[in-house]
Amino acid sequence: MTTSNGGAADTSSIQDQSTSLKVLDWSLYYGASQALKSISLDIPQRKVTAFIGPSGCGKSTLLRCFNRMNDLIDDVSVDGHILLEGQDIHAPEVNVAQLRRRVGMVFQRPNPFPKSIFENVAYGLRIQGGVPRGELEDRVEWSLKMAALWDEVKDRLKESALGLSGGQQQRLVIARAVAVQPSVLLLDEPASALDPISTLKIEELIHQLKDNYTIVIVTHNMQQAARVSDLTAFLYLGELIEFAATEQIFTNPSKKRTEDYITGRYG
Amino acid sequence: MATRKTSGLRSWLRSGEPWVWMNAAAVGTSILAVIGLVGLIAWNGLAHFWPHAIVQLETGTADNPVILLGELVDTDTTERLQYEEATGDGALPEAQTTVTRVLLKTGNRRTAPPDFRWVYDHRINRISQPVDAIVIERTEWGNAYGFLESVRDGDRTVTGVKAQEALARAIDFAEELRENIRDLQQAELQRVNAGIEALRLEDRRIALSDRSPTDKQSAHADVAQRRAALEATYATLERELREHINRFQGHEITLRRADGETEVIPLANIVRTWQPNAMSLAGKLGHYLSSVWLFLSEDPREANTEGGIFPALFGTVMMVLLMSLLVTPFGVIAAIYLREYAHQGAFVRLIRIAVNNLAGVPSIVYGVFGLGFFVYFVGAGIDQLLFPEALPAPTFGTPGLLWASLTLALLTVPVVVVSTEEGLTRIPRSVREGSLALGATKAETLFRVILPMASPAILTGVILAVARAAGEVAPLMLVGVVKLAPTLPVDGLFPFLHLDRKFMHLGFHIYDVGFQSPNVEAARPLVYATTLLLLTIILLLNLTAILLRNRLEQRYRGVEG
Ligand SMILES: Nc1ncnc2c1ncn2[C@@H]1O[C@H](COP(=O)(O)OP(=O)(O)OP(=O)(O)O)[C@@H](O)[C@H]1O
Numbered sequence: 001m002t003t004s005n006g007g008a009a010d011t012s013s014i015q016d017q018s019t020s021l022k023v024l025d026w027s028l029y030y031g032a033s034q035a036l037k038s039i040s041l042d043i044p045q046r047k048v049t050a051f052i053g054p055s056g057c058g059k060s061t062l063l064r065c066f067n068r069m070n071d072l073i074d075d076v077s078v079d080g081h082i083l084l085e086g087q088d089i090h091a092p093e094v095n096v097a098q099l100r101r102r103v104g105m106v107f108q109r110p111n112p113f114p115k116s117i118f119e120n121v122a123y124g125l126r127i128q129g130g131v132p133r134g135e136l137e138d139r140v141e142w143s144l145k146m147a148a149l150w151d152e153v154k155d156r157l158k159e160s161a162l163g164l165s166g167g168q169q170q171r172l173v174i175a176r177a178v179a180v181q182p183s184v185l186l187l188d189e190p191a192s193a194l195d196p197i198s199t200l201k202i203e204e205l206i207h208q209l210k211d212n213y214t215i216v217i218v219t220h221n222m223q224q225a226a227r228v229s230d231l232t233a234f235l236y237l238g239e240l241i242e243f244a245a246t247e248q249i250f251t252n253p254s255k256k257r258t259e260d261y262i263t264g265r266y267g
Numbered sequence: 268m269a270t271r272k273t274s275g276l277r278s279w280l281r282s283g284e285p286w287v288w289m290n291a292a293a294v295g296t297s298i299l300a301v302i303g304l305v306g307l308i309a310w311n312g313l314a315h316f317w318p319h320a321i322v323q324l325e326t327g328t329a330d331n332p333v334i335l336l337g338e339l340v341d342t343d344t345t346e347r348l349q350y351e352e353a354t355g356d357g358a359l360p361e362a363q364t365t366v367t368r369v370l371l372k373t374g375n376r377r378t379a380p381p382d383f384r385w386v387y388d389h390r391i392n393r394i395s396q397p398v399d400a401i402v403i404e405r406t407e408w409g410n411a412y413g414f415l416e417s418v419r420d421g422d423r424t425v426t427g428v429k430a431q432e433a434l435a436r437a438i439d440f441a442e443e444l445r446e447n448i449r450d451l452q453q454a455e456l457q458r459v460n461a462g463i464e465a466l467r468l469e470d471r472r473i474a475l476s477d478r479s480p481t482d483k484q485s486a487h488a489d490v491a492q493r494r495a496a497l498e499a500t501y502a503t504l505e506r507e508l509r510e511h512i513n514r515f516q517g518h519e520i521t522l523r524r525a526d527g528e529t530e531v532i533p534l535a536n537i538v539r540t541w542q543p544n545a546m547s548l549a550g551k552l553g554h555y556l557s558s559v560w561l562f563l564s565e566d567p568r569e570a571n572t573e574g575g576i577f578p579a580l581f582g583t584v585m586m587v588l589l590m591s592l593l594v595t596p597f598g599v600i601a602a603i604y605l606r607e608y609a610h611q612g613a614f615v616r617l618i619r620i621a622v623n624n625l626a627g628v629p630s631i632v633y634g635v636f637g638l639g640f641f642v643y644f645v646g647a648g649i650d651q652l653l654f655p656e657a658l659p660a661p662t663f664g665t666p667g668l669l670w671a672s673l674t675l676a677l678l679t680v681p682v683v684v685v686s687t688e689e690g691l692t693r694i695p696r697s698v699r700e701g702s703l704a705l706g707a708t709k710a711e712t713l714f715r716v717i718l719p720m721a722s723p724a725i726l727t728g729v730i731l732a733v734a735r736a737a738g739e740v741a742p743l744m745l746v747g748v749v750k751l752a753p754t755l756p757v758d759g760l761f762p763f764l765h766l767d768r769k770f771m772h773l774g775f776h777i778y779d780v781g782f783q784s785p786n787v788e789a790a791r792p793l794v795y796a797t798t799l800l801l802l803t804i805i806l807l808l809n810l811t812a813i814l815l816r817n818r819l820e821q822r823y824r825g826v827e828g
């Protein structure tokens with residue numbers, strides 16, 4: 001309870017910016033075990049927000065709440081509210097498929113479809129329908145360029161996506177998520193399977209996307225969090241310990257646990 | 268020393284090597300059994316079409332000689348004692364302990380029966396292979412064996428050396444004529460007949476309808492008029508047909524049998540002739556291939572013991588294809604519901620157990636169900652609704668192709684359900700989530716991602732279903748298979764595919780030819796040949812499906828796990 005209040009208080013400095021995702025007193029249970037404990041935080045528009053914390057602390061779980069991916073898991077119960085641009089995403093009139101078009105997601109492990117590279121990227125657009133063939137090609141090219149993959153695959157768009165390397169697959173699923181032009185992009189450890197050069201490309205991509213998208217990224221890499229994010233949230237055992245501007249978290253954390261984690265004393 | 272020996276044995280036992288040997292032996296035995304079985308069937312079935320040499324056996328006594336002409340079919344050996352008890356013959360040489368006899372197919376069933384004879388080896392005085400011996404395959408009464416005496420074409424009679432050429436010409440003439448007749452019968456006459464039958468039904472439909480009496484009268488008159496026109500056409504066609512048949516008159520060949528008598532065989536009855544003893548190897552090979560082709564492409568004759576098996580082949584393939592078309596969507600939809608939509612509770616578990624157990628129900632039970640439910644209930648209902656004018660003659664309320672396919676689809680649906688479900692569970696959750704996260708609904712995800720990925724598993728199910736259905740006979744006898752179907756289920760008459768017709772099936776054909784035919788000896792090679800064909804069909808159907816599945820699997824390889 002106290003922590004969530006603290007988290008909300010720490011964001012006061014950026015309260016003036018318009019909020020994209022507003023989390024209010026949010027709890028989530030897998031069966032009887034509580035994975036998220038009364039979390040409140042405001043994720044601002046067109047900024048990069050990073051979630052850090054030790055493994056199993058609930059980063060992915062929280063991320064998956066934003067596009068209601070947890071709906072698919074049996075035996076999950078939730079409490080509280082999450083507002084996307086002022087609208088409660090759990091309201092009965094919300095169409096989940098449409099919500100997911102607005103809130104795109106890249107998963108912890110790359111999960112391309114067993115289709116061609118082109119079809120993978122075009123998938124979301126085809127589902128939406130109404131995109132003419134010529135525009136489809138342009139959008140696929142644009143998305144692949146955004147994900148820094150175009151040069152590597154432009155000659156083999158018809159080939160199966162499963163033939164790509166792990167890092168290429170990761171960039172492919174990023175391109176796939178970008179293609180539908182969501183307003184929020186959730187990235188769950190997008191660089192965990194990548195070499196330093198690809199990682200750098202992804203980070204550049206995040207910088208670029210920031211101008212138009214709200215980005216939430218989960219990462220175990222402190223340097224990465226420090227490099228790419230504007231705000232950082234530190235979670236620990238399902239609680240939000242601290243949420244503040246990245247600079248502040250990394251130079252002057254207000255909680256001892258945050259400091260311990262960042263300086264590598266655990267996690 | 269002794270202890271070391273036992274410990275050696277024990278360590279050998281422990282090493283697991285005996286286990287490997289046992290496994291290898293079991294696998295080897297199974298493979299040998301399969302090869303032996305297929306080999307036996309293939310040898311017996313394929314040898315039948317070879318133009319065997321004709322032998323002439325001279326037996327009997329000096330003042331009462333018996334000369335036999337025919338093909339050697341079989342030999343066997345009996346004990347002396349059995350022989351003596353059976354024949355009462357006590358004149359065997361002292362040293363002889365066994366007696367050998369040969370089975371000769373002498374043909375000429377009508378004029379010199381029987382057509383198969385056992386002859387004891389020691390009673391044969393002379394064996395020869397006369398070069399000019401001829402076999403005549405007939406549409407009736409089986410083969411005839413003898414020597415060509417003369418050929419009469421029209422009013423000319425040709426004898427001697429010229430007779431050969433005349434025979435070849437006569438056969439060509441007969442073939443052409445028969446083709447004309449068949450065209451006339453199958454295309455024209457059948458069409459007119461179907462038209463007349465349709466008009467009869469229309470007449471009844473008018474009578475049954477609730478139109479005003481005057482209205483009915485004019486409608487009846489109209490039907491009668493059209494019918495008269497058709498009947499006139501029919502009469503013309505029939506006359507034409509008779510003319511064709513009459514052209515056979517005066518065409519016949521005379522055969523001299525081995526016993527010296529002559530026999531006249533009308534050309535109309537002759538399918539083909541050959542002289543195996545005069546044939547070169549290439550000639551025999553050609554004859555062999557044409558025999559196989561005739562077997563595959565012709566209708567059966569003589570209570571199925573002669574001719575081809577085309578209708579049975581066609582019926583089997585048709586039924587299996589129809590069954591696959593029915594079982595695939597049904598099984599896939601059921602599996603999707605069970606796996607993707609139904610709440611995974613006790614009830615669904617119960618259904619799954621029930622589905623699995625269905626696979627163990629004896630197939631005849633499905634036949635009874637098909638008869639009771641599909642034929643007598645659904646079929647009769649359809650007749651009431653759609654074909655009231657034909658009643659009391661049933662249209663769909665009688666066994667037929669549709670009901671047979673449906674019954675087999677029901678029989679094989681558990682296989683498809685189980686393997687589709689397996690395929691669906693193997694698809695990783697991450698792929699589904701990937702699709703849903705892009706804004707696809709559950710149904711879109713299912714159709715665009717899940718089902719394509721599950722298609723190899725679905726095809727595996729269909730393969731197993733086809734393998735099972737193609738070999739099933741028992742339930743079919745109740746719901747649509749007959750010994751002899753007058754028409755194929757597909758023809759040139761609207762609606763082209765006749766789901767209500769009865770059909771022939773290779774499995775039932777084997778049973779019928781082998782065990783229900785009046786001429787067991789003549790039928791035996793056909794049983795093997797038909798069995799071989801059934802095996803080949805199943806193999807081909809499976810092979811097609813397996814190739815298709817492998818291609819799909821290649822496409823989706825690397826996603827699983
Ligand atoms: N489907 C599930 N059912 C039950 N418990 C779950 C499920 N998914 C996650 N959990 C539990 O919820 C907690 C949070 O998991 P989550 O995946 O959010 O962690 P994370 O912070 O993303 O960890 P990591 O950094 O290793 O990815 C963990 O204790 C995990 O065991």
Ligand SMILES: [Mg+2]
Pocket residue numbers: 059060061108188
């Ligand atoms: Mg995680």
